[in-house]
Amino acid sequence: MLAEKLKQNTLTNHQQLEKLLVGRMKAIRSKEDYINLLQLFYSYFGGLEQQIDQFMNADELPDYRQRRKSSALVNDITALGGVPAQKATGENLPAIQSIIQAYGAMYVIEGSTLGGKIISKMMAQQLGITDGKGLSFFSGYGADTETMWDTFKHMLNNQAYTPADETLLINTANQTFLKFKDWASR
Numbered sequence: 398m399l400a401e402k403l404k405q406n407t408l409t410n411h412q413q414l415e416k417l418l419v420g421r422m423k424a425i426r427s428k429e430d431y432i433n434l435l436q437l438f439y440s441y442f443g444g445l446e447q448q449i450d451q452f453m454n455a456d457e458l459p460d461y462r463q464r465r466k467s468s469a470l471v472n473d474i475t476a477l478g479g480v481p482a483q484k485a486t487g488e489n490l491p492a493i494q495s496i497i498q499a500y501g502a503m504y505v506i507e508g509s510t511l512g513g514k515i516i517s518k519m520m521a522q523q524l525g526i527t528d529g530k531g532l533s534f535f536s537g538y539g540a541d542t543e544t545m546w547d548t549f550k551h552m553l554n555n556q557a558y559t560p561a562d563e564t565l566l567i568n569t570a571n572q573t574f575l576k577f578k579d580w581a582s583r
């Protein structure tokens with residue numbers, strides 16, 4: 398199944414990104430530090446979303462509109478008194494020129510809801526947030542996170558792919574991880 402291949406073939410890049418981000422998250426001590434983290438996600442995911450939107454729609458993925466949107470990041474940033482940063486463009490993003498590539502990038506965005514649960518717990522603890530304020534993005538789909546992930550994987554696995562499509566999709570997912578790591582390391 399493609400979802401399983403994606404997991405295996407992007408594992409190294411996921412681990413490297415996770416290491417970089419966990420280090421940064423552990424150092425977060427103030428609301429301002431956390432706003433910076435949210436801005437990092439907003440600028441990259443927001444730019445990506447604009448690219449994905451050109452190819453992905455509700456005909457392709459019926460629950461597309463319900464899926465995570467950078468608007469949750471805008472809400473969190475403004476709730477904490479910050480201003481959203483500029484979105485990433487051009488070479489700072491992976492190339493998305495087809496629905497296959499849109500799926501590759503979406504795999505990364507959707508999968509990040511799984512790690513998001515850990516991140517939101519870490520942030521709530523480190524910043525003493527008890528009312529959930531500013532944590533909506535990292536809370537993903539709340540109690541529905543696993544179901545939403547399973548539905549996404551099901552949709553992903555049920556497309557007709559040529560071997561070339563599979564390679565392109567996996568490469569795009571890897572590029573999405575790598576470019577995020579570059580963006581986070583600027």
Ligand code: HEM
Nearest residue numbers: 400403404411415418419504505506508509511512515577
């Ligand atoms: C500090 C940060 C992160 C931690 C601690 C973390 C942790 C995790 C965990 C625990 C899983 C679930 C593994 C499983 O149930 O099999 C997961 C899956 C995943 N994460 Fe992360 N993650 C982090 C950041 C990210 C980010 C920033 C992205 C994307 C930009 C991402 C993309 C993914 C993807 C695509 C999967 C799905 C893997 C699969 O195919 O099952 N993660 N992550």
